Amino acid sequence: MNSEYLLQRLQRFIERPNQIKQIHSLLITTALLFNTASKWNPTLLYNTLIRAYLNIIPHCSLTLFTFMLHHQAPPNGHTFTSLFKAASTSQSLASLSCSPLHAQALKRGILTDSFVQTSLLGLCAKLGSLSNVRKVFEEILNPCIVACNVMLDAFGRNGDMGSALFFFDRLSEKDVVSWTSVINGFVRSKQFAKAIWKSKGGFTKGGRYMGIFSETRAFMTVFMGTALIDFYGKRGHLEFAFRVFNQMLDREVCTWNAMISSFACNGREKEALDLFEKMKVDGMYPNEVTFVAVLTACACTKRVQLGSQFFQSMRCQYGIVPIMEHYGCMVDLLGRAGLLTQATEFVNTMPFQPDASVLGALIGACKIHGAIELGNEMGRRLLELQPRHCGLYVALSTINADKERWDRAADLRKAMVEAGIRKVPAYSFIDSV
Template identity: 50%
Template sequence: MSCSGGFLLQLTQRCKKHPKQMMQIHSLIVTNGHLLHYPNAPLSDQWMPTLLYNALISAYHTHKHKVLLFTYMLANQAPPNSHTFSPLLKSSPLPLGTTFHSQTLKRGLLSDPFILTSLLALYARNQLLPHAHRVFEEFPMVCIVACNAMLNAFSINGHMEAAVAFFERMPQKDVYSWTTVVNGFALNGNFGASIRFFGKMMSHGDVVRGLVKPNEATCASVLSSCANLDGRVALDCGKQVHGYVLMNEAKLGVNVGTSLINLYGKMGRLSNAEKVFRQMVVRKVCTWNAMISSLACHGREKEALDMFEKMKLHGLKPSSITLVAVLTACARGNFVREGLELFRSMWQDFGIEPIMKHYGCVVDLLGRAGHVEEAAEIIRNMPFKPDASVLGAFLGACRIHGAIELGEEIGKKMLKLQRQHCGQYVLLSSMNAEKERWDHAADLRREIMEAGIHEIPAYSMVDLT
């Protein structure tokens, strides 16, 4: 079957999101000889191999395929151009990224703003902020896209003071500029600053005049910050964002809707969370995760399991986070059989390898139900060392059900490997003291002192808002 290069190029560009069709088109391009460079061909045809290679590199999702295509491109003497390197740089690890940087320099392509932006992002995500800043200084003309890329570099590297100072100096700001700073504060754990900066955005003249309008990413980011804070102020802010979205958007997007469910769920407003869930036209796995988790954490465990079944009926494949939420519901609702069946079939049914959080949920599930020996057996057979959450769940169960000796056997063995878990030492000591095993309690306290472990002081907080 003979096809022209131009026709195959159009097919490649149209089928980027369809991997099977892409492989078929790739085969047609190869068998028709369109990836070979012919120096004596008409000038209009000499660039066809480059265009096809660029389209294929952009279409393939795995970095391995992109690099392999680039290697063939050089071997077949098809000259790379500015459109070749941007998709390569976006997916490259650092050592290979610097090699591509050298290639662009060698070929005189460093004046291209797309390549410079990709290089800036490469160094930023690898925590090489000085390199990113040096690339920024190489832009022939500073535009808002370049400024936003540099702003993001400061943000993802935790330099929020520098990010805000840079933002203030920017001659022009768009919604991406504001969102980058709002999200930057959230990424660095300063949720209050994220909310305050969003407030500053909403009162800015550009927003008031309608020149800049918060988008879904802006609203989802500030809602996430609200969900990570306690108190009435955070809830009120989230409600105001919700109101703004309802007034200005035709429908709830996936990111905003999921963030609202997460916020209302954490704040105990389940009726609000359920209302948002029902209003959403499109629901992805993350949306179902948020709803299942909200139900599981507020005493509606059976409804959480029912929601999980509905999710599967909708043809959605559960993620690792989904299974943590469902196992949590099983633990809190005392659904031991269902929880163990799910845990044992994770890989077979969903292709998900259990991680620490899943083991922690199962230990909690068995411990709450009084199956302390079975929980100990799970810990003994774990493929990795248990963390503080797993040990805490197990020791808490031992304390409730009076299995002091078993708790001490497992606990002391694990704590020798992880001496930083001072809270678990204290819990073991308290368990022995409650049973008047004063010598064991004293030994544990002495171990804490000899290991140089300092107890973290507790504190109480009252919300007066």
């Protein structure tokens, strides 16, 4: 058995996790991966392995890179293209890997490669720093449509729709991803009318989204379908969202995330959890966004044991480091279930300081279950983070009033008035697709 044979099998089974792991084991046990004297360049073997793991266990791609450097197999442009994509699969991987990978690519003079530049651009966009995305984009001499679309999406994700439209209008070439990025940007910023207006300009001169989808299914991309699912989900039209999902020819993890989130946020928690299981059966690898949706579904249905299992599996099974949103979901889950002591202990043992969303979830649980002392304690901590948040004063005042702690309730209302903080009036809004 030689490197050529194993390489051919690796390339053949690049989408099949079990075979990839078996071939990887053979490469290690036969020492072919470490044989720098072999006629087969170890760089090619490492690159193929890194690319293979990219779609199933992205963090393993990054681990392989450290072994590649240790065994002095020189990385090339293909190596870094895959590595940047692997690091882009989750916020935690992006945060930990961006700077070291960027430095390695710069050190080896590979950043002039257009594919490497575009992959780095996508990684910077994942981190959410618009200034860094701009800087990388400006260093690309002749940006391709893919790079332009990443730049366009970065504008939308940062809410800079003015720059997004300015950039979009000056593109010499536009594809369906370009249009979808603009529409997604408007949807994220809740400018639904503009999203619909732009979609009509991009896909057809009239008709509604389902009509557009039916007419364009043959060339419906993952980006377009996912945008439609997200759009319908945010408006509560789950039957349309699920119809788009079922009719899509290709789906990526973002597509599954959009549908799971749509179910979870619209009171269809069982469907969300069922779809998550189907996602895993279909061989799709969940990421950070997936687990936010799944934990949200568990919180709404008070499934403490299941939610805890999912939270533990993030790091143990999938190599995903939980971020603030995941901790917030767990606090919400424990709080809704009335497990306030566990929720408090969970907050106090977090590896970083809880933000307003985590403390707010615990305060909400205190209000539901009448835990006045704990509510006031968490309220004091939250007021240090958001001293002018009117909703917090109202919530704390209500908690105390419900327990007939009238003096404390009055003090909070007085403090709110003296600080010049006014309650934001609520309103309802009804519209149709």
